[in-house]
Amino acid sequence: MKTLKVFSSFVKDAFLEVTRGSKAYHVWMAVLTIIILFGLYNYSIQLGQGLSATGMTDRVSWGLYISNFTFLVGVAAAAVMLVLPAYVLKNIDFKQAVLIGEGLAVAALCMCLAFVIADMGGPARLWHMIPGIGVFNFPNSMLTWDVLVLNGYLFINITIPMYILIMRYQGKTPNPKIYIPGVFLSVFWAVGIHMITAFLYQGLQARPFWNNALLGPRFLASAFAAGPALIIIVLAIIRKFSAFKIPDKTIKKISMIVTVAAQINLIMLISELFKEFYSPTHHSISAVYLFFGIGDNTALLPWIWTSISLNVIATAALTFHKLRNNLNILYILCGMLFIAIWIEKGFGLIVPGFIPGPWGKIIEYSPTFVEISVTLGIWAMGAFIFTALAKIGIAVELGQLVYKKK
Amino acid sequence: MKKFLIPVSLTILIFLINACGFSEKHTSVYNIIQEKTVDSTLHSSWNLLQHDRLIKVTEDNYPEFYIYERKEIIKNYKCSSCHKEDLDVMKAATSTFAHSDIKFFHTSLEVMTCVTCHTPDNMDVLHSTANKSIDFNRSYKLCGQCHQVQFKDWKGGAHGKRLGGWVAPRVSKTCVECHSPHDPSFKSKIPAYPAYLQQKRN
Amino acid sequence: MEQKKSNKNKWFRLNLGSNSKSNNCECKSGLESCSNKQLNDGYNQKLNISMDRRTAFKKITASLLLGAGAISTSCSVISGDVNKEKSEIEWEEYFKGNYKLMTNDEKKETVNRLVRSYELKFEKKISMSSKNANEDVLFGYAFNISKCQGYMDCVNACVQENNQDRDSNMRYIRIHEMEDGRGLNFDKADDSFGHEVPAKGHFYMGTQCYHCENPPCIEVCPVQATWKEKDGIVVIDYDWCIGCRYCMAACPYDGRRFNWSEPKIPEDELNTEQHYLGNRIRKKGVMEKCTFCIQRSRKGKNPACVEACPTGARKFGNLLDPESDIRWILENKKVFRLKEDLGTEPKFWYYMD
Numbered sequence: 001m002k003t004l005k006v007f008s009s010f011v012k013d014a015f016l017e018v019t020r021g022s023k024a025y026h027v028w029m030a031v032l033t034i035i036i037l038f039g040l041y042n043y044s045i046q047l048g049q050g051l052s053a054t055g056m057t058d059r060v061s062w063g064l065y066i067s068n069f070t071f072l073v074g075v076a077a078a079a080v081m082l083v084l085p086a087y088v089l090k091n092i093d094f095k096q097a098v099l100i101g102e103g104l105a106v107a108a109l110c111m112c113l114a115f116v117i118a119d120m121g122g123p124a125r126l127w128h129m130i131p132g133i134g135v136f137n138f139p140n141s142m143l144t145w146d147v148l149v150l151n152g153y154l155f156i157n158i159t160i161p162m163y164i165l166i167m168r169y170q171g172k173t174p175n176p177k178i179y180i181p182g183v184f185l186s187v188f189w190a191v192g193i194h195m196i197t198a199f200l201y202q203g204l205q206a207r208p209f210w211n212n213a214l215l216g217p218r219f220l221a222s223a224f225a226a227g228p229a230l231i232i233i234v235l236a237i238i239r240k241f242s243a244f245k246i247p248d249k250t251i252k253k254i255s256m257i258v259t260v261a262a263q264i265n266l267i268m269l270i271s272e273l274f275k276e277f278y279s280p281t282h283h284s285i286s287a288v289y290l291f292f293g294i295g296d297n298t299a300l301l302p303w304i305w306t307s308i309s310l311n312v313i314a315t316a317a318l319t320f321h322k323l324r325n326n327l328n329i330l331y332i333l334c335g336m337l338f339i340a341i342w343i344e345k346g347f348g349l350i351v352p353g354f355i356p357g358p359w360g361k362i363i364e365y366s367p368t369f370v371e372i373s374v375t376l377g378i379w380a381m382g383a384f385i386f387t388a389l390a391k392i393g394i395a396v397e398l399g400q401l402v403y404k405k406k
Numbered sequence: 407m408k409k410f411l412i413p414v415s416l417t418i419l420i421f422l423i424n425a426c427g428f429s430e431k432h433t434s435v436y437n438i439i440q441e442k443t444v445d446s447t448l449h450s451s452w453n454l455l456q457h458d459r460l461i462k463v464t465e466d467n468y469p470e471f472y473i474y475e476r477k478e479i480i481k482n483y484k485c486s487s488c489h490k491e492d493l494d495v496m497k498a499a500t501s502t503f504a505h506s507d508i509k510f511f512h513t514s515l516e517v518m519t520c521v522t523c524h525t526p527d528n529m530d531v532l533h534s535t536a537n538k539s540i541d542f543n544r545s546y547k548l549c550g551q552c553h554q555v556q557f558k559d560w561k562g563g564a565h566g567k568r569l570g571g572w573v574a575p576r577v578s579k580t581c582v583e584c585h586s587p588h589d590p591s592f593k594s595k596i597p598a599y600p601a602y603l604q605q606k607r608n
Numbered sequence: 609m610e611q612k613k614s615n616k617n618k619w620f621r622l623n624l625g626s627n628s629k630s631n632n633c634e635c636k637s638g639l640e641s642c643s644n645k646q647l648n649d650g651y652n653q654k655l656n657i658s659m660d661r662r663t664a665f666k667k668i669t670a671s672l673l674l675g676a677g678a679i680s681t682s683c684s685v686i687s688g689d690v691n692k693e694k695s696e697i698e699w700e701e702y703f704k705g706n707y708k709l710m711t712n713d714e715k716k717e718t719v720n721r722l723v724r725s726y727e728l729k730f731e732k733k734i735s736m737s738s739k740n741a742n743e744d745v746l747f748g749y750a751f752n753i754s755k756c757q758g759y760m761d762c763v764n765a766c767v768q769e770n771n772q773d774r775d776s777n778m779r780y781i782r783i784h785e786m787e788d789g790r791g792l793n794f795d796k797a798d799d800s801f802g803h804e805v806p807a808k809g810h811f812y813m814g815t816q817c818y819h820c821e822n823p824p825c826i827e828v829c830p831v832q833a834t835w836k837e838k839d840g841i842v843v844i845d846y847d848w849c850i851g852c853r854y855c856m857a858a859c860p861y862d863g864r865r866f867n868w869s870e871p872k873i874p875e876d877e878l879n880t881e882q883h884y885l886g887n888r889i890r891k892k893g894v895m896e897k898c899t900f901c902i903q904r905s906r907k908g909k910n911p912a913c914v915e916a917c918p919t920g921a922r923k924f925g926n927l928l929d930p931e932s933d934i935r936w937i938l939e940n941k942k943v944f945r946l947k948e949d950l951g952t953e954p955k956f957w958y959y960m961d
Contacts (some may be wrong), residue, residue: 129850
């Protein structure tokens, strides 16, 4: 009974905390809400018309939604990279970053689930997946593995920080014996969620662009570059807009992770390019389409070359201590890297996998207004969730949110 | 760390055992055919055929099959209803050439003429190159003289059009039901699919 | 203390204390805070009434029943019998399970519901079958590349037989026109041509779902909405499919089609001889594909494409019957399958004269 009381009090206080704030905060949340509502409106159009409201066709049957889903699973997985040093290696510098990181993981996972639902042809029939009531094609279908690991990861990333926060909220110290095993589990689980998401594509012998051994490790490398890059930018914003103290040391340590991961990602890219272009086979044609276009079909060229340029410049710059340790430059480089990897895992991975089609037909893909609005709406929803969670987490850490015994 | 050893290794063991199940999936169709060949008990009880018109075709080394008889449906059969006299006599008697509507596009006149197949003194039958008479119902025997490859394929079932369904007995169209013996080739035309849509829209 | 607490937290609590004792102050000392007075506001008069559990439950159930009755009477007063039956059928159809797991009786029930639902909506009778696979049958298909002239009679027949959407040009069969002298060059092939056929210097090849014996599409479906039947036909339960399109990504042969919008078939062209797993009407957001005309082949007929082809380029039959034409073709003609290296074991062979 007492835990219930504490919990309900925490929820009430958290709700009050989220609805309070500076003018900038309110403007930010209002803008996000407008984008979310507009996205919802367009989603209703999509529900009524069917998926023909999007730009997807029989040839390219996964587009913007699944691209974003793939990318965000990586971001979610990477958030937990901060968890290991903080809790297990007892590196104090990371402690502040951890709750932010896990809040980011939760927000990213909510976005992933939203993108999957937005992409479904029959969302009202999703209950067909529930084991027992429906049919859950485990272990054959990688999608079912993905459902399990993503929801499990969400569960872990909600319960562990919730436990820590409620303990701090009551002014108590969280018990390591309870949260350390959870933390350990979430680190391995993070690697798992992204490998399994990679396996979704890697296992399809019909799509030679994806059917290679390097896809899973490539996903991990790019995730650990993009995720912490986002965390650095977010921490910078938090430093500016709240009283939460994050020492420069923390940010610089995270930037090391970003640098190493970006370098490994680049090496993997070189390896892929070598395989496709040294002795091109018929299976390389998707790579030819992506990097050089085929005939008049060159829609992806500006995207991929922007991505590669940003990637190379950012990775090269990050290698130099002078540049990496200059925080203002670091933020710009992180932004570049984030965008580069978003393109690389989205339009640079999902769409070319389908082009050319199984019989060599090329029909290019471009998202429609409905698709873009829904996507922006879901990103806004993610930002909204993250802002709310971060606000609560920071308030508890700063001692502003305290359980007052009555 | 040690307390994780047992649960982790157990999990890996379970994974491996499950993974073994994956290998049994790859079965070749050819193996399935070899292992499961059955004598077909399915016979056409679905009334897709005109059973009273069937003629059996039995050729060495080929499974037996059926064709429909032709003489009842050839418009001008019996030929002897007009051809009561010798061909030369009939030619002299009239100024018009009967059967003038027949265009002849079957190789060249150096190789084949009317009398290559038709018997002038007995127009109700055809004849082979060795002058053995061939019934109109079995006109396929004529075609098979030159077109050996197609004949073999037709007897086996790879060439030609099957009538009825896929269930035994097999009934095939004879050669002349697709290929007019006087102008056997298939003609070019506009494809049926887009044309059908165009027609609908107009 | 207790009084203050009860006054402050009252909006959380429905006071289901068993008797009026709870309103008495427990403390024995004569402190003012222990006075028995309660605020006599409207809240306390109407909502903070103490009653025993029994009375409370009686009152709650009564109001629930009233509410339910009100809803059901309002529904049945507003809508007629037809609408009631329609929504009943929709309700039952939404909650039914996977067709693969149904008993034969359940299959017949769902077929009856669908037939009745169509009758109510369009006042037209259709006949739908739930016939299971015949024993000792494994369907196989062969395509003679030398014979195909590109007439597309097969495409036409398929679209009409299987009630495919006309607006999106949905067609299970694709006929590829390829240039002579370049081998089987699918990259440069044209599959939507309208000129006279056969075009000089070209040849024609048809593709559709190959009903693989080791289909990658059924492995990846998260809800097992698609599976391989005993007679080798790979089918989809259109009502179970959630529309994730993973199977479409997994098929190496472009065998599957998705309903991106609601399929529309002209009234007068509807084929009313249907099978639950075959050519019945589909809805938007579900996958569909060639089913070897399951509504025909399970009754001994050839699929519509085989029937329609004027040159006899398409052959169909039972692979397990040693006397079938398909077996003769496999054993006597030089047959091959496409993308053999992928290990999918398609049951669709190609051969030439």
